[in-house]
Amino acid sequence: MGVVLLLTLLVFLPNAADGGIHQVCPEGWRKGRSKCFKLVDERSRTIDAQSRCKNNHKASLAVIENEAENKVVQDLLGGQSVAWIGLRREYGSYKWNNEYEFMYSYSNWASGRTNGDCVMILSTGEWQRSFCFVGRPYLCFKKAECEPGWTGDKCDRQCHCYRGYVCNGTDDCPHGCVLGWAGDKCDRRIDKPEVSFYCMKDRKGYSLNLTMDKKGIRFSNFGAVNAEGEISPRCDKRKFSYLGLHVQIRNVSGVWESDCPVETVGTGILKWTFRLQKNSGVVSFEDEDLHVHCDLSEADAAYDHTGRVGVEEIRERTVTAATQIRVGPRTYLADPDTLEPVTNVSLGVPVRLVVKLPEGDDIVNPFFNPRNCQAASPDGNVTVQLTDDSGCSVRIGIGFGTMKSISRVIQSRTFPMFYLPGYTEVVFSCTLVPSSSFTAAPAYCPYRG
Structure with missing residues (x-):
C-alpha cells in the first residue's frame, strides 16, 4: 500500500x-x-507623591x-535637577x-554611596537613593490607552464593529460585528471550519476517514446531507467520535453505498456533502457546506486533490422580512x-424585532406583553419558535433574547438575520397580551446559554 496523504479542505489563510x-x-x-509619563512640579514626600499620582491622575x-x-x-x-520615581528598598531588596x-x-x-530607601532620578538620567x-517633584506613569478602533493589552488588535x-x-x-468577526470588541476573526480526510482501501472495501x-464555533448539528437536502439522522453529529468519522464504502450490485449519504459523480468517484449547522431549523451566516470527493482508483496512492476540491455557495444572501399586524x-x-x-x-446583518405600541386615548391599557414570538414562512408551513408563552427566549444561539419595553417600544436584543430553509421571505410575529404592569418583560426567565 502506498503512502496515504491527509488532504485538507478549506484551509483559511488570515491576513498577517x-x-x-x-x-x-x-x-x-x-x-x-x-x-505615559508626567512630571508633577510640586514638592512631596514619596508616600504623598504616590497618593497624589493615584488620586489626581489615576496613575x-x-x-x-x-x-x-x-x-x-x-x-x-x-529644569528640575531631581524627581521621585516609584522604586524603593524594602527589607534589603x-x-x-x-x-x-x-x-x-x-x-x-x-x-x-548614598543613604535612604527611596529613589530619585537625576537630570543626568542616573538614579540615586534618598530619604x-x-x-x-515627582514623576507619575500609567499605561498608554488604545487609539480609537484598537484593543488588546498591546493595542494591536483592530475592532470591526458593525456600521x-x-x-x-x-x-x-454596540450592535455587533461586521460579518466574519466576533467578540465584544469584534477583534476575533471567525475562522472558516476545516475538514481533513483521506480515502483508503481496506479488507471490507473502501473507507472515508474524516476529521x-x-x-x-459551536454548531447545533453537523453531518452528511441526504437527497432531501437535510442532515441525515444516520450520519449526524452522533456518529462522530472524538477522533472524527469513519465511513465504510461498499459495492452493492454495482452501486457504491456508504454509511453516510453519498453521490456517485463519475466512475469510482464519490462525493459527500457535509453540513455544519449553527442553529437548528434556520439558515445562518455561519452555516457551512463542505464537499468531499474520493477517487477510489487512487485510494492506495499518494495524491493531492486540493485543486479539484471546492466549496459551493448554496445560500442566497438576501432575505425579506414581512410585517405582521396584531391587535x-x-x-x-x-x-x-435607529429602530426604523x-x-x-442581508444574511447575518444585525437587526432587532420591534413591537411598536399604538398611540391615542382610545387604548385603555397601552401596555402589552409580547408572547410566543416566532419566525415563519409566508405560507405558514415552516415555523420556528423564538419565545414561549411567558415571553422567554427558547432558542440557544440566535440571541433573540427577552423582549423588553423601552419608551413604549418593545424590542428584542440585536441578533444576526437568518432565514428558513427553502424560503427567501420571513414573517416575524408575536402574540400581544394586555398587561396590568408597566413592563413588557416577564418576571423571570431561566438562563438558556
Whole structure:
C-alpha cells in the first residue's frame, strides 16, 4: 500500500496581523513605549507623591523598565535637577511601588554611596537613593490607552464593529460585528471550519476517514446531507467520535453505498456533502457546506486533490422580512440603532424585532406583553419558535433574547438575520397580551446559554 496523504479542505489563510502598537497618551503626558509619563512640579514626600499620582491622575509613581523609558523620563525633568520615581528598598531588596507589580530588572544607578530607601532620578538620567521624607517633584506613569478602533493589552488588535462604530479601551461594539468577526470588541476573526480526510482501501472495501476542525464555533448539528437536502439522522453529529468519522464504502450490485449519504459523480468517484449547522431549523451566516470527493482508483496512492476540491455557495444572501399586524401594534424588523423598519436584509446583518405600541386615548391599557414570538414562512408551513408563552427566549444561539419595553417600544436584543430553509421571505410575529404592569418583560426567565 502506498503512502496515504491527509488532504485538507478549506484551509483559511488570515491576513498577517498588524504588528504596530496603536497607543496614545492623554494631553500633557509623554509617551514611552507602552507607558505615559508626567512630571508633577510640586514638592512631596514619596508616600504623598504616590497618593497624589493615584488620586489626581489615576496613575502611580513612575516605573522605568528600560533605557528608552529612562531617556523619556530624563527629558521630562527639564529644569528640575531631581524627581521621585516609584522604586524603593524594602527589607534589603528593591521593588517598584505600584499596583502592577513590575519586576525590578533594569537600573541606572549613579556612582557613589548614598543613604535612604527611596529613589530619585537625576537630570543626568542616573538614579540615586534618598530619604523618603524629603519633599521633591515627582514623576507619575500609567499605561498608554488604545487609539480609537484598537484593543488588546498591546493595542494591536483592530475592532470591526458593525456600521463603522469605533471601540476603545472601555466601550464595546454596540450592535455587533461586521460579518466574519466576533467578540465584544469584534477583534476575533471567525475562522472558516476545516475538514481533513483521506480515502483508503481496506479488507471490507473502501473507507472515508474524516476529521473536522470547527475553529471553536459551536454548531447545533453537523453531518452528511441526504437527497432531501437535510442532515441525515444516520450520519449526524452522533456518529462522530472524538477522533472524527469513519465511513465504510461498499459495492452493492454495482452501486457504491456508504454509511453516510453519498453521490456517485463519475466512475469510482464519490462525493459527500457535509453540513455544519449553527442553529437548528434556520439558515445562518455561519452555516457551512463542505464537499468531499474520493477517487477510489487512487485510494492506495499518494495524491493531492486540493485543486479539484471546492466549496459551493448554496445560500442566497438576501432575505425579506414581512410585517405582521396584531391587535393594533406593529411587529417589524428594525435597524438596531435607529429602530426604523427594514424590509430587505442581508444574511447575518444585525437587526432587532420591534413591537411598536399604538398611540391615542382610545387604548385603555397601552401596555402589552409580547408572547410566543416566532419566525415563519409566508405560507405558514415552516415555523420556528423564538419565545414561549411567558415571553422567554427558547432558542440557544440566535440571541433573540427577552423582549423588553423601552419608551413604549418593545424590542428584542440585536441578533444576526437568518432565514428558513427553502424560503427567501420571513414573517416575524408575536402574540400581544394586555398587561396590568408597566413592563413588557416577564418576571423571570431561566438562563438558556
